[in-house]
Structures are given as structure tokens and as C-alpha cells.
Amino acid sequence: MKAIVFNQPGLPIQDPQSLFETDLPHPTPGPRDLLVEVKAIAVNPVDTKVRARSSSQGPQVLGWDTVGIVREVGPEVSLFQPGDEVFYAGAIDRPGSYSEYHRVDERIVGHKPRSLDNASAAALPLTSITAWELLFDRLGVEENGGKGQSLLVIGAAGGVGSILVQLARQLTQLTVIGTASRPETQQWVLEAGAHHVIDHSVSIPLQLETQKLNPVDYVISLTHTDTYLAQIVEVLRPQGKLALIDDPAQLDVVPLKRKSLSLHWELMFTRSLYHTDDMIKQHHLLERVAQLIDDGVLKTTLGEHFGTISADNLKRAHALIESGKAKGKIVLEGF
Structure with missing residues (x-):
């Protein structure tokens, strides 16, 4: 063959x-x-x-x-x-x-x-399984649950983000915030169903504060998690949850302790x-x-x-x- x-x-x-x-x-x-x-x-x-x-x-x-x-x-x-x-x-x-x-x-x-x-x-298939397991299995969000809570998706315009935003918007009551850095990808994320889109190339905490969207209850980081970790810790609510799929060379998780944040890794394989x-x-x-x-x-x-x-x-x-x-x-x- x-x-x-x-x-x-x-x-x-x-x-x-x-x-x-x-x-x-x-x-x-x-x-x-x-x-x-x-x-x-x-x-x-x-x-x-x-x-x-x-x-x-x-x-x-x-x-x-x-x-x-x-x-x-x-x-x-x-x-x-x-x-x-x-x-x-x-x-x-x-x-x-x-x-x-x-x-x-x-x-x-x-x-x-x-x-x-x-x-x-x-x-x-791959992205649907990954997104579903991230949202429902790793973070433990319930279908039709999440009322009054929010989810921040970093890198929301990629393959996983594109279906994850849809799942969160259609199957939960979470407020969905996606990040994308270019006008065309920001529009893509909005069309997928995000309530809000911010630019991950500039300060995430500042944008969330300006739009009165912080703190957030859940963060799913789909790319460059080590680069964004300090900002993620800053914007997460105490006892919030972080899930990721990428492979940082190093990831210092000690800063999660002060807020009792939990870390969840997803591999669909x-x-x-x-x-x-x-x-x-x-x-x-x-x-x-x-x-x-x-x-x-x-x-x-x-x-x-x-x-x-x-x-x-x-x-x-x-x-x-x-x-x-x-x-x-x-x-x-x-x-």
C-alpha cells in the first residue's frame, strides 16, 4: 500500500x-x-x-x-x-x-x-477528544454546569481551542474567554462562540481587569504554558484549576501553592x-x-x-x- x-x-x-x-x-x-x-x-x-x-x-x-x-x-x-x-x-x-x-x-x-x-x-477527532477530556474529565466541569464561573482558553484559535470553545459555550454555562493575537484569529474564536476574546501577546491580567473579567475559575493553556504561567497564576481565583496539553521544557509549579491551585495534564492517547x-x-x-x-x-x-x-x-x-x-x-x- x-x-x-x-x-x-x-x-x-x-x-x-x-x-x-x-x-x-x-x-x-x-x-x-x-x-x-x-x-x-x-x-x-x-x-x-x-x-x-x-x-x-x-x-x-x-x-x-x-x-x-x-x-x-x-x-x-x-x-x-x-x-x-x-x-x-x-x-x-x-x-x-x-x-x-x-x-x-x-x-x-x-x-x-x-x-x-x-x-x-x-x-x-483528536481535538474533540482532547477538548472534551480537558473540560469534563480533567477540570471536572459538568455538562450544563459552571453558572457564574469563567474559563480562559489560551491559544483558542488552534485546533483544540476551536472545538473547546464550542463545547464550553454549547454544553456548559461558563463564561468563555479565548485568546488570539491576530484580527483573523480573534474573529475565528468569536465565531466559535467565545463570549470575549483578548490578545495573549500583551498583558492578560490587565485586559481581564479592564473588562472586569478577573479572576477566572478555570484556565486551559494550549500553548507556551511556561511563558504564560505567572499571568495564569495571577488571574486564577484561589482554589482554581489549570489544565494544559503542551510540553514545556520546565514548569515551576510552586507558585500555584499560595492559591491552592490544581494542575491537570491532558494527553488523549x-x-x-x-x-x-x-x-x-x-x-x-x-x-x-x-x-x-x-x-x-x-x-x-x-x-x-x-x-x-x-x-x-x-x-x-x-x-x-x-x-x-x-x-x-x-x-x-x-x-
Whole structure:
């Protein structure tokens, strides 16, 4: 089967070997696996991070956002059958979906939203799972809860922020404050449903104070948390909660003590990495997201369509993500 791979980590994306096309053996599904014919994918920051840091040997396939059609099922599969249209984010310890066919455990797969085309659906799985787990599992916000409380989302125009703002606005009573630094990304965050948008390139505490929005009860930091930590501590209410997804080289959490602030880290791959008892919760989560999409409660976060799934187009997508200027999700469709 055709696949786009890399052999040597750390190469600049402009290098011809940073991503290249090759042929790989056709995968065979395990007991609880689906074999999916890949129709569309999205590119995420995790793709660029693994390409930069991986220590594995041999050709490696990236890609953790997939829409496709089930072609084969393992003997213990009970949730899907051949012909089903599905969407999912995969598992980081298995080959990714920059390939014509992909093998995935059914417990982390959902039926594709009926109302979306393949590209629009591909924008959703990884970020939806991450945002849902951040808001409801890590911070413990309850659906339809949060009345009189506020949430600050730092980096709200990216893939996770774009769906997180929607979830918080549509499924809770929180006052949602997003940050974005450019006029076009600020408008994107407002259209996603944020009550207020501020600029994270200038003082966050000052802007919140000026608009009488401080202190806040929850902060979700999606980028450069180490840079913003002092400001986050300043604006959080005593006994407030901070959740993050990025990978700071260092993070001094001692300043959280004075306010009894709690820290929550989210990695959507944890359940599949450790085969946790509640691993199937991601299946149920994606089914719920699909229904919310079909009901018109949520909308796709597709930002740009980069064409077919090819080495050249994936390099363009990686370059845009590495620039830090991506808005929403970058998708590719068809081989």
C-alpha cells in the first residue's frame, strides 16, 4: 500500500527525506481492530513533534486524525462492520494514517457524522477528544454546569481551542474567554462562540481587569504554558484549576501553592497507550460528538484543505503548523 513516511527524525521539513512516499505491507487487523480504507486525514502538532523527536527505527508513518471506510474487522469486533464510515484519532504507539489503509482498535473509533463530508469530519477527532477530556474529565466541569464561573482558553484559535470553545459555550454555562493575537484569529474564536476574546501577546491580567473579567475559575493553556504561567497564576481565583496539553521544557509549579491551585495534564492517547478499563469511553465520546455535529450544536473546525494526501502537501501542512500561524485544522483528502 502507498504510505508517506520518514526514516530520520529531526530533519527540517524542507529536506526531501523529512517525509517521502513509499510502499508498505498491507496491514492485517487484530482481534478488536478495524482495517480502514483512509479517505481523509488532518495534520496536528503531534505529527510534527513525533517527526522531530522519534527514536524508533525504520520507516515511520505519522497521522492521528482519520476518516475512512471499514473494510475488514477482527474476530472480536462488535461495534462496527465492513462498510461503516468512521472517524477517529488512533493510537500514538501504532503506525499512523498517512497511508491507504490503517489498523485501529474499535474502542477508540466513532461513526462519522452523517452531515459532514470526509474532509470536514477529519478535522474533528483528536481535538474533540482532547477538548472534551480537558473540560469534563480533567477540570471536572459538568455538562450544563459552571453558572457564574469563567474559563480562559489560551491559544483558542488552534485546533483544540476551536472545538473547546464550542463545547464550553454549547454544553456548559461558563463564561468563555479565548485568546488570539491576530484580527483573523480573534474573529475565528468569536465565531466559535467565545463570549470575549483578548490578545495573549500583551498583558492578560490587565485586559481581564479592564473588562472586569478577573479572576477566572478555570484556565486551559494550549500553548507556551511556561511563558504564560505567572499571568495564569495571577488571574486564577484561589482554589482554581489549570489544565494544559503542551510540553514545556520546565514548569515551576510552586507558585500555584499560595492559591491552592490544581494542575491537570491532558494527553488523549493515555487511554489507548495503557489500555485503560475505560478505553471505550473515547468511542462513546466520538459518537456523542458526531450526534452534536449532526444536530447542528457543533461545527467542523476545518481551517484549510491542502489537497490530496501526498508528501509535498504534508510538508506544506507541517511547515504551517511549525510556523505557529495555523487557524483551525489542516486537512488532506484522497491519494
